[in-house]
Amino acid sequence: MRTTEETEGLDGEASNTSMISGASSPYQPTTEPVHSRTVFGGLRCDLEYLKSYFGILKVVEVVLSLIGLICIETIMLCSPCGAVYFFEFVSCSAFVVTGVLLLIFTLSFHTKVPHVNWNLTDLVNTAASTFFFALSSLVLACVNHNTSAEIAAVVFGFLVTAVYGVNTFLAIRKWRLGNGGQRAPQSTDYIRARTASRGEMETRPELA
Numbered sequence: 001m002r003t004t005e006e007t008e009g010l011d012g013e014a015s016n017t018s019m020i021s022g023a024s025s026p027y028q029p030t031t032e033p034v035h036s037r038t039v040f041g042g043l044r045c046d047l048e049y050l051k052s053y054f055g056i057l058k059v060v061e062v063v064l065s066l067i068g069l070i071c072i073e074t075i076m077l078c079s080p081c082g083a084v085y086f087f088e089f090v091s092c093s094a095f096v097v098t099g100v101l102l103l104i105f106t107l108s109f110h111t112k113v114p115h116v117n118w119n120l121t122d123l124v125n126t127a128a129s130t131f132f133f134a135l136s137s138l139v140l141a142c143v144n145h146n147t148s149a150e151i152a153a154v155v156f157g158f159l160v161t162a163v164y165g166v167n168t169f170l171a172i173r174k175w176r177l178g179n180g181g182q183r184a185p186q187s188t189d190y191i192r193a194r195t196a197s198r199g200e201m202e203t204r205p206e207l208a
Helices: 004-024 047-051 053-073 082-106 118-142 148-203
Strands: 036-038 044-046
Touching (some): 044 047, 044 082, 047 082, 082 118
16 A cells, blocks of 8 residues: 555656646647637638728728719719719729728738739729729719719718828838838848858958
8 A cells, every 4th residue: 555655745746747748738828819810711810900090991992982882873864974984983993992902901811922012002902093083073073963872972982082092191101111121121131141251251260
């Protein structure tokens, strides 16, 4: 039979072993906040992007473009119809393209295709949408029949133009900072390489 001292010693060794295994175990609970969730196809839903300025602006742009498209689609009679068709094309294109970019950034699909300059792509889309929404809204404001649908389309057209304008300003600033950030590491690495090579030359013993 085991004595009391032997039993206590075994219990102490077991507790120490469990503490060591628990400390070294990789499956430790964490209190870090979850910023993304994995969805189908290995893509991640970036919740932080939806909370950022770009995510919020894109959601507003998609909603306002859809409302403008719905307003212009309710117009049954028009003569001439050029302004109506132009506004319809712009609002539909902006809704589709901006919605696709919103999904790409939200699902982190841009990380799967790194060879595409997504900052520049977003900048081109927002700048083009700002210009064409402003132009189509101005044309529709000048050529309309003062119906409620046309007036509502013009109002939402100018609203989404302002939102796209803010997004364009932020996209330009982000694109400039991104280009500067890409050039800085290259120059820093080059300076470090030259410094390291000079250090090797200085520490290398002279040949007799």
